[in-house]
Amino acid sequence: MQTEGQTAEGRITKAERTRARLIEVATRLFQEHGTAEVTVRRIAAAAKIEAGSIYYHFSSRDEILRAVLERGVGDARDEVLAAIAEAGADSSPLVRLRAALAAHLKYTLRHHFSSRLKAIRHLPKRLRDHHMQQERDYAAIFAGLLREAQRKGLLRGGFDASVVRMLVMGALTWVAEWYDPKGPLSPDEITDELMGILTKGIVK
């Protein structure tokens, strides 16, 4: 299997490098200023290239956005799965859930996940459907851990697991809106607070 832009020997072409740089700076700009505020000219300037040259690598502005989103969901998935693997397959599902949520939060804070998700609705329908599927796959990782905990009899009954999953992930995704990197709390501590609520509640 050969990726476009790579030669049969696996060497990386100049085009491939430029394309990668464009995705990188576009990602940063979209995060910092919101997808709507970032123009093709601005992306070009940040990548030290002229605006017209962008269209050698991407056929439209939306193509750039699409590439950025694609990379984003893949990277988050990789980091969450790595965190789960590191916790060990024979650890408690709750331990792995904690690891997965912490990885999710760290990725969210680094990449301002929420704006990524919100950008999806502005894509053309076919691309949007594709990305919503990717998001569903991502969510399924967490749903799987919850289900495993349930199967092992670790959880009480009487709650809707899928609602709980969405509430929990929403709480973490929203952290990006109020988190202060210069504040006293680390992402791990926030995750621990959330796991505290999830395990014990806050009521006596």
Add this chain to the structure above:
Amino acid sequence: MQTEGQTAEGRITKAERTRARLIEVATRLFQEHGTAEVTVRRIAAAAKIEAGSIYYHFSSRDEILRAVLERGVGDARDEVLAAIAEAGADSSPLVRLRAALAAHLKYTLRHHFSSRLKAIRHLPKRLRDHHMQQERDYAAIFAGLLREAQRKGLLRGGFDASVVRMLVMGALTWVAEWYDPKGPLSPDEITDELMGILTKGIVK
């Protein structure tokens, strides 16, 4: 105290009516399509007016956005306070918290609160500061209920109340991103799931 656009007798001028209609349709359009995608022309068309006429009522596009945000945070506050009042001042703080969260969620779902919050960062600094103050005041309502519960000895110790408050409100704010009005769950049921987590956790 007399609001601009109202006569001393409290009659509502034509300008006041048009202005109100513009805010109304702008709110709807901003919610549906995101603040960046909505042009002055589109707002005008939806309000059955010509684009140029908008500038009789607002000095700039940002002024419209400002008015929309202003109304939004005020209305949410009113509804939450009404829900708290309805629960009764001598009810348990947790009962009032539940009522406040349900009102918050309902308002969020009706008005797509999260896009309102995200628009703030694009405002000029002075307006942004003003609105962040309003958001803080709003959050203080919920913080107050938690603190009262704490003072009455209803809560366990060992958690950071302000982090819990932000996680809980974030979870609800994010509901607007996944909620399906045609689905089986009502806003009240979602609130109850959240209160269930908060009171008991989900772990055995």
Add this chain to the structure above:
DNA sequence: GTCTATAGTTAGATAGAC
């Protein structure tokens, strides 16, 4: 108060030289 007409700006995208 609302209209029509338009100025002034900036966006995404293309064409052809190099």
Add this chain to the structure above:
DNA sequence: GTCTATCTAACTATAGAC
């Protein structure tokens, strides 16, 4: 592959008639 130059379309905002 990247540049320069430019097209077309859309935007915000203004001016003056009614």
